Amino acid sequence: MRMKTEQTRQRIVDAAYQCFWRSGFTRTSIDSIADRAKLTKRTIYSYYQSKDDLLAAVLNYHNDLAGKRLSHIGDQMPADPDGMIESFFDQLARWVAATPRWAGPGFTKLVVELAHLPGHPARSIARRHKATTETWLAERLSKAKVAFPAERAREIMLLMEGSMALTLIHGNRTYIDAAKDASRRLIKSGK
Amino acid sequence: MRMKTEQTRQRIVDAAYQCFWRSGFTRTSIDSIADRAKLTKRTIYSYYQSKDDLLAAVLNYHNDLAGKRLSHIGDQMPADPDGMIESFFDQLARWVAATPRWAGPGFTKLVVELAHLPGHPARSIARRHKATTETWLAERLSKAKVAFPAERAREIMLLMEGSMALTLIHGNRTYIDAAKDASRRLIKSGK
Numbered sequence: 200m201r202m203k204t205e206q207t208r209q210r211i212v213d214a215a216y217q218c219f220w221r222s223g224f225t226r227t228s229i230d231s232i233a234d235r236a237k238l239t240k241r242t243i244y245s246y247y248q249s250k251d252d253l254l255a256a257v258l259n260y261h262n263d264l265a266g267k268r269l270s271h272i273g274d275q276m277p278a279d280p281d282g283m284i285e286s287f288f289d290q291l292a293r294w295v296a297a298t299p300r301w302a303g304p305g306f307t308k309l310v311v312e313l314a315h316l317p318g319h320p321a322r323s324i325a326r327r328h329k330a331t332t333e334t335w336l337a338e339r340l341s342k343a344k345v346a347f348p349a350e351r352a353r354e355i356m357l358l359m360e361g362s363m364a365l366t367l368i369h370g371n372r373t374y375i376d377a378a379k380d381a382s383r384r385l386i387k388s389g390k
Numbered sequence: 391m392r393m394k395t396e397q398t399r400q401r402i403v404d405a406a407y408q409c410f411w412r413s414g415f416t417r418t419s420i421d422s423i424a425d426r427a428k429l430t431k432r433t434i435y436s437y438y439q440s441k442d443d444l445l446a447a448v449l450n451y452h453n454d455l456a457g458k459r460l461s462h463i464g465d466q467m468p469a470d471p472d473g474m475i476e477s478f479f480d481q482l483a484r485w486v487a488a489t490p491r492w493a494g495p496g497f498t499k500l501v502v503e504l505a506h507l508p509g510h511p512a513r514s515i516a517r518r519h520k521a522t523t524e525t526w527l528a529e530r531l532s533k534a535k536v537a538f539p540a541e542r543a544r545e546i547m548l549l550m551e552g553s554m555a556l557t558l559i560h561g562n563r564t565y566i567d568a569a570k571d572a573s574r575r576l577i578k579s580g581k
Binding site: 307322326354357359363368373377385 | 414416417494497498499501502503513516517520541544545547548549550551552553554555556558559560561564565568569571572575576578579
């Protein structure tokens with residue numbers, strides 16, 4: 200029974216994530232989440248009191264998931280700086296290509312949508328996620344003996360975020376390749 | 391009378407832009423646009439048939455405006471590459487700092503919000519705007535005798551877009567400064 204409950208909870212969170220990601224938070228209704236999860240609205244409300252509650256659950260779950268995805272990306276990265284950068288952006292490009300109707304980076308999208316609500320929990324969760332990714336990158340670069348790893352990690356974050364926005368706008372992977380190339384030159388540029 | 395009509399039209403477009411920018415397209419109602427423009431809903435509907443019509447008008451107007459803003463930014467830029475980059479990002483930082491409750495870059499925001507509607511006119515207008523900015527930057531860099539100006543312009547676009555997203559997420563200008571610094575090193579990195 201307990202198992203069943205956890206499965207249902209997960210099904211709701213998965214459906215909500217898909218809906219929020221594709222259509223945005225505002226545009227998503229509890230009805231559309233119920234449809235996607237193949238559950239009744241009543242069942243959803245027995246787990247989550249409101250759409251905001253559900254958003255918090257989705258963000259926390261995907262923060263954990265994003266952490267696991269980083270480890271997975273890290274496992275596939277070679278140890279040399281050039282190979283590391285290449286692998287990082289190639290995995291990003293594969294994620295974009297493998298997702299039908301890719302709708303942009305999830306955390307950034309939610310923050311952009313909720314930007315007019317400065318105290319919204321989505322912002323602090325997104326901020327934490329970005330900071331975690333930046334630190335993770337800096338540690339990797341440091342192990343690979345790249346000079347000024349914290350500065351280079353920040354620049355790679357900028358190029359990655361920029362490439363996600365411009366890939367969404369232009370609809371092709373030119374910008375991911377350009378970000379990879381720029382990152383490779385920056386890690387050799389000293390300071 | 392004709393003058394009055396144009397003024398009213400402009401007042402509606404200005405109010406709609408402010409509303410869309412701050413709250414997003416979906417969240418904005420014709421009522422809230424009417425409130426901000428201090429006009430009746432009826433007047434608004436006598437100019438624009440729907441919120442989508444109004445969005446197209448807002449985007450076209452702001453595409454023109456963005457062109458003028460680029461010329462203005464260009465006028466203030468020194469001719470040397472380093473000074474050019476510095477001025478470009480400093481003007482960006484001043485725009486962010488001077489705007490109370492800055493809500494992110496307008497065109498990118500709308501595309502992110504409307505990403506699930508691939509044929510939406512907002513996307514082609516945003517794409518055109520980004521392409522214009524990139525070409526404009528490449529021409530400036532070329533005049534300043536920077537090597538590979540098209541490649542460098544693309545990288546500066548990536549860093550600028552990334553800095554807008556991360557400034558919105560983190561709430562401080564660290565990322566604009568980092569983007570400026572990376573751009574300066576990239577224009578010296580050759581190819």
